Amino acid sequence: MKRELRITAYKCKACGRIHYPYHDRCLSCQNREFESIKPEGDPRLLTYTQIFNLPWGFDVRFLVIGVVEFANGVKSMGQIHVDSIDKLELGMSLKASWEPIRVVSGEDVFGLVLRPN
Amino acid sequence: MRDVAIIGVGIIPFGRRDEDSLLDMLAYASLKALDDAGIGDQGVDAVYVANMGAGILQHQTSVASALVDRLSLMPAAADAVENGPASGASAIKNGLLAVASGYYDTVLVAGGEKMREVVGWKATDFVATMTHPEVEYPYGITLPGMAGMFTRLYMEKYGLTQEQLMAVAIKNQKMGTLNPYAHVDMIITREGIQESPDAVVNNPVAADPLHFYDMCPVSDGAAAVILCPAEKAKEISQNTPVIIAGFGQATDTHTLQEREDPTNLKAVTLAAKQAFKMANLTPNDVDVAELHDAFTVLEIAESEHVGFFKKGEGGKAAEKGETTLTGKIPINVSGGLKARGHPVGATGVAQVVEIVFQLRHALDKNRQVKNAKVGFTLNFGGFGNNVVAFVLRRSE
Numbered sequence: 001m002k003r004e005l006r007i008t009a010y011k012c013k014a015c016g017r018i019h020y021p022y023h024d025r026c027l028s029c030q031n032r033e034f035e036s037i038k039p040e041g042d043p044r045l046l047t048y049t050q051i052f053n054l055p056w057g058f059d060v061r062f063l064v065i066g067v068v069e070f071a072n073g074v075k076s077m078g079q080i081h082v083d084s085i086d087k088l089e090l091g092m093s094l095k096a097s098w099e100p101i102r103v104v105s106g107e108d109v110f111g112l113v114l115r116p117n
Numbered sequence: 118m119r120d121v122a123i124i125g126v127g128i129i130p131f132g133r134r135d136e137d138s139l140l141d142m143l144a145y146a147s148l149k150a151l152d153d154a155g156i157g158d159q160g161v162d163a164v165y166v167a168n169m170g171a172g173i174l175q176h177q178t179s180v181a182s183a184l185v186d187r188l189s190l191m192p193a194a195a196d197a198v199e200n201g202p203a204s205g206a207s208a209i210k211n212g213l214l215a216v217a218s219g220y221y222d223t224v225l226v227a228g229g230e231k232m233r234e235v236v237g238w239k240a241t242d243f244v245a246t247m248t249h250p251e252v253e254y255p256y257g258i259t260l261p262g263m264a265g266m267f268t269r270l271y272m273e274k275y276g277l278t279q280e281q282l283m284a285v286a287i288k289n290q291k292m293g294t295l296n297p298y299a300h301v302d303m304i305i306t307r308e309g310i311q312e313s314p315d316a317v318v319n320n321p322v323a324a325d326p327l328h329f330y331d332m333c334p335v336s337d338g339a340a341a342v343i344l345c346p347a348e349k350a351k352e353i354s355q356n357t358p359v360i361i362a363g364f365g366q367a368t369d370t371h372t373l374q375e376r377e378d379p380t381n382l383k384a385v386t387l388a389a390k391q392a393f394k395m396a397n398l399t400p401n402d403v404d405v406a407e408l409h410d411a412f413t414v415l416e417i418a419e420s421e422h423v424g425f426f427k428k429g430e431g432g433k434a435a436e437k438g439e440t441t442l443t444g445k446i447p448i449n450v451s452g453g454l455k456a457r458g459h460p461v462g463a464t465g466v467a468q469v470v471e472i473v474f475q476l477r478h479a480l481d482k483n484r485q486v487k488n489a490k491v492g493f494t495l496n497f498g499g500f501g502n503n504v505v506a507f508v509l510r511r512s513e
Contacts, residue, residue: 019375021252027375047379049265050325054257055242063257067266067374075374077256085325090273101256109255 003098005112009074010034018073041071042093043078043114050085057102068094068114078112093117118217120347122358122512125154126470131300131338131458133233139168139175142339143229144187146463150225150341151188154354161343162221163194167208167228168462169201173243174235184227194221201247202411203498204228205340205465206366206505212344213361222345223353228467229339230460240335244461247499249372261332263373263500264412265324270380271414272326274429279326281432283307285413286330288441289449293456295484298467300336300458331413336458340467347512359473362398362491363508365391371502385422385495388506392493393424396508400424403508404489405475406446407468409497410453416440419495420448423506447486450475465496469507476511 009020014031025032048066064080066088079101082088094114101111127149129142137145143166151157166181177183181195200207205228212224232240241259248254248263271277286305293299310320310330320328343354350358367387373379393399400423408423410416417431425446426434434440440448451457451471454464472492474480492509 021249021372027370046374047266047270049262049269049327050322051257051259051262051265052321052323053241053259053261054238055245055259056238057242058257063262065256065258065262065266077253077258077372077374079256090269111255 003110005039005096005098006110007039007074007076007112009037009039011037020074020076037072037074039070039072039074039076043068043070043096045088045090045092045094046075047090048080048088057104066114076112078114080114082116087116119219121213121216121344121361122347122350123342123361123469123473124345124350124354124356124358125150125156125343126341126473127153128298128340128467128470129338130298131336131460134337137337139171139177139180139229139231140183140187142231142337143180143184143227146229146339146341147184147188147225147227150343153356154343156223156343156353160190161193161223161225163212163215164190164225164227165208165211166195166197167204167226167466168197169199169204169230170232170243170461173246175231200503201498202459202461203465203496203503203505204462205467206494206496206507207465209342209466209469209507210364210366210505213364216344216346222349224344225341226344226466227339227341228463228465230462231337232335232460233337253372259324260500261324261327261412264414265327266373267379267500268326268414271418274380276429277414277417277432279311281417281436282331282413283311284435285410285416286310286455288435289410289453289455292442292450292484293452295481296452296457299452299456300334301452301456305330327412327414333411333454333459336460338458338460338463338467340463340470342466342469342473350512357477358512359476360510360512361507362510363392363394363396365389365395365506367391367504369502371499373500382418382422382501384501384504385419385497388504389423389495392506392508396510398491398508402491403446403493404491405450405472405486406448406493407451407471408448408453408495409464410449410455411459411497413455415497416448416453419497423493423495442484442486450484450486465505468494468496469509472509476509
């Protein structure tokens with residue numbers, strides 16, 4: 001079953017700046033009122049890395065992590081599931097899904113997972 | 118506000134110090150600083166202790182209270198200061214303001230961290246707790262990973278190359294071999310880390326596009342300084358006083374993704390500008406600088422954001438040798454974080470200690486910047502979201 005992306009971003013009602021994560025005041029104009037928005041469209045890859053020295057909680061050899069921007073301007077970090085980092089390039093379009101990204105105390109933690117189209 | 122002088126400094130060799138507790142290290146460095154100032158048998162008015170992770174790594178809190186007890190400095194006021202890897206400079210800033218305000222006369226600032234007693238993944242995880250707890254940390258991002266993503270963008274925007282990054286690593290590791298307090302005592306060569314068939318094993322990718330030798334080591338260590346009003350410096354101590362001529366501190370968004378241009382280290386630029394303005398000096402006046410090269414890319418990017426080079430020129434300058442001991446602006450002649458090591462709470466204090474050595478003209482010829490009069494330090498917290506800068510001046 002395909003899960004909804006559980007990302008809620010916040011668009012400033014005064015200046016339109018999009019925030020993710022939540023801030024109590026707008027990063028541009030300090031306004032306190034926001035409209036909740038969801039990411040829309042396929043995300044575009046802004047930057048990425050492949051890390052081999054992993055922190056606690058990951059039983060894999062490496063992680064590929066990137067930052068993407070959705071069509072409506074929402075930006076988020078996500079794990080990229082790809083067999084070789086050579087298949088990635090800046091600006092490419094990716095497919096987004098909401099899947100387990102790590103296990104904590106035996107429970108799956110879900111997050112943004114990205115794959116090349 | 119009074120001018121504030123540094124009259125005593127102390128540092129212990131960084132590295133793996135299995136025999137010493139965090140408190141041992143803080144005490145050793147503090148005693149060296151007190152003795153250096155010539156007040157080893159006296160008290161101080163206040164103590165600030167920079168430490169990032171004792172609560173996590175040693176299951177110990179209130180380290181400032183513990184250090185005051187250990188050194189028999191009661192009833193001195195004592196506070197611990199935590200600002201991630203910029204804790205050291207933040208603690209000095211607190212000491213500086215306390216003395217400058219006229220409230221305290223003598224202040225001990227000590228910074229220390231004990232990171233090597235935990236396994237690698239735990240140390241990596243501890244440092245990663247600086248990232249955003251909801252939208253970054255759960256993905257497994259680490260500080261090297263943040264640096265990798267930053268480097269990719271910097272390469273794309275400014276044409277930064279692996280060769281330029283390597284020039285920083287080679288320079289700093291060479292200088293580290295000349296610094297008795299440095300963690301890493303090993304010269305590396307371009308052949309060994311890039312050109313030879315063994316390079317892929319010697320210098321594997323760590324956080325693409327960064328390699329193993331682009332990273333600083335995980336270290337144990339401590340450093341300390343003694344502050345007093347500049348007008349009393351010569352009464353209290355025989356050392357050549359070093360004046361804290363300017364400081365600056367600035368913050369930026371917690372996540373990299375929310376910066377309009379993630380290659381723009383705004384907090385670095387602002388902190389440096391504030392420090393130079395207060396000192397009434399410019400980047401051109403600096404004779405020697407200690408920048409926060411936790412990753413080689415940061416030395417280059419910071420050298421540009423501080424104003425030593427134009428954007429996009431720092432890498433070329435490093436490759437041309439302009440940041441070596443005898444270059445246009447010597448950077449990290451201590452070996453920097455890359456070779457001296459990076460016990461996170463100690464680093465900002467160690468940077469200032471190094472500049473004090475330089476401005477006293479107290480170092481061996483092979484590491485002393487000739488006739489240095491003005492020094493600069495930059496301590497980089499988080500991934501550039503809390504940065505502290507100092508301009509230091511030799512008092513004649």
